[in-house]
Amino acid sequence: MLEKALKGSKRYYGWITVLLAVIGIGFGFYLWQLRFGLGITGMSRDVTWGFYIAQFTFLVGVAASAVMLVLPYYLHHYKAFGRITILGEFLAVASVSMCILFIFVDLGQPMRVLNVLLYPTPNSILFWDMIVLNGYLLLNIVIGWKVLEAERNAVPPPGWIKPLIYLSIPWAVSIHTVTAFLYCGLPGRGFWLTAILAPRFLASAFASGPSLLILLCLIVRKLTKFDPGKEQIQSLAKIVAYAISINVFFFLCEVFVVFYSNIPEHMDHFKYLFVGLHGHGVLVPWMWASLVLMAVSILLLVVPSTRQNESILAIACVTVFAGTWIDKGLGMISGGFVPSPLHHVNEYVPTLPELLIALGVWATGFFILTVLFKIAVTVKEEVAGVAS
Amino acid sequence: MKRSRRSFLQLAGVSALGLGLKPAAGLFAASGGHGRAPGEKVLKSEKALKAKQWAMVIDTRKFESAEDLEPLIEVCHKIHNVPSMKDKRHEIKWIWEEEFEHAFPTQELRFLPERIAQLPFLTLCNHCEHPPCVRACPTKATFKREDGIVLMDFHRCIGCRFCMAACPYGSRSFNFRDPRPFIEEINPDYPTRMKGVVEKCNFCAERLAVGRMPACVEASNGAITFGDLEDPESEVRALLRENYTIRRKQALGTGPAIYYIV
Amino acid sequence: MNNTKTLYDGGKVITGLVIFVILVTLPFWYNHGKAAPEPQPQLTAKAKAEKACVRPKSIMKATHMQILNGWRNNVVRNARRIWETADGKRFNMSLSKTCLDCHSNKEKFCDTCHNYAAVAPYCWDCHIDKVKEAKE
Structure with missing residues (x-):
């Protein structure tokens, strides 16, 4: 089916060219980072994880969200989602690929990465993250590909794929749980040291991923002859509405615990993020913007009349995606490092090369996404053509 | 040639995998070699020198000012080829000084005796009894040795x-x-590090x-005592018996092996 | 879907593959018959006087990297720093202080073979290769 990705319109090839150019620029800067070291980034002795790991964290969420299509379709036989599960699975493939790349570009000695396999260390959460991420990638490639192939050939998918599909459901939950465990099991980091982190990650995942999927569905409908369907989009919108509300609820739970208990090591990070600490507060406007975006999106999504209007729904999805991206892709990681465990306030701001490398990884993800969606949509168009 | 492109590609893929597997397997086997x-x-x-858990008691009463600490820091950084980075973000330090409020941020800070408020404290790796860093490391590049030292294997760190x-x-x-360019004078008896690895006090x-x-113990004129925490006869145990000591962030359960007499 | 057992454009595919193989193996064809001279690592006077390394010369030639790997694991991870040979001679397991003490001519000893074999071990990124000069 890969050949489907080779035949496309001028616009398709134009988009692919743009992505390849961005990937090229990012790769060039990565080569520089490889030579010089991670010193070209904004990271420091106090803030040792930055933009890369934050993007990884956010994208694990986007990846996990495929389960929001798979679960209703396969466990509850919600037939409507059968039409678009493939889009969710392929979105997961692209997102997990980005996750793995973001971890890779963050390594100080990338050529030694196989040490993780050579010296397996089950007490390290990173070891488990490696397993769940690669496993999830493999599951979604195999499932997505086989199911799509079966659809193309108008035959039922092979029997052995069913157990894999069921396995992929808890597996999706595991990737974000394990990713949260990376942070929430560390004794000296008050910001992350909370059991709500994994649930909160999952809630924001099930908001950000499906909201991106809605936007992608709207684009697919506009650009191709395949219509993902009004009902499908509305069902997704309800999922986003619940998830983003739960996400904000979890956040408020955390705020209550942190400020009512009045424990400084936990409060300081929130103060840094939302009002600034000792005169440092580079993220303050961002964090408030994130809250406002999420609040607005809840309003737009919960009220039926706005949710059912697809133009407004698109805006709501953009606000969900932007709000959760700021929350996880900017605040979540550096917020945990500032102030430092010794209570020094050294802020983190990504550098231009760092941002370009990150952009290159995003472009790689969108390249994978474009190719996979092109294949899926072309097959869907063909099948529809044969049927009519 | 009656063969579909698909089966042709599948065959080619499997062959390539087979060819690649052999050297990969060799690589894995070679790495274990003792x-x-x-x-x-x-x-x-x-x-x-042997111990079950090395530990350090720092008698801060014997230090009066930052000048008393400098020689200790200098000798450590010099013999271990610790560079002095110009950019503070890239700073590397094995042992350094902190004000009390930073070394002990969870301790009472408001009504400190003047001596303690002004005294810089020596801070270094605590060689914890339950080190969170060892738990986190995905390659066992940092590990706890039999004698309690939390060590770095720079060869393995990713x-x-x-x-x-x-x-x-x-x-x-x-x-x-x-x-390397930031080490003023290289000590030939100890390696330097390369970019991309983590380092700390060993x-x-x-x-x-x-x-x-x-080295810091030797340079401290008796202000720092080093010995086996598990040996009741050791000098550090004698000091711990006679003095009230504090440790950094004890509530976290890491079991720091650096004790401070204040 | 048609599932005929034909390799479409078989001719083009095979031609493409042949061109690919030629391109990939080009360095071999290019260098064919122009063998570089065999490297001649030189021993210092001190190394010659010692006569024996930590293991017989032929074994050292082929497996010094495995020995060094074992050494570093023993020194760093097991806190064992002394190597005793089969005939009871003892050495400090140190690349800079033991190996390079005899083979103080890294360029003419280590590098000649490493360059010939086009390997670039990064030992020297950390381990100091000019111990004596650094000391002066």
């Missing part, structure tokens, strides 16, 4: 910096760039191996 021929031995020096996120004491530094493992005390 290989010793019959009769060959690896030994510890008879002079090596530079993921999970250990730095895990350390509640800010004791670890990362080589954001090649450190309790002078290389000196203990030849029967010498850690």
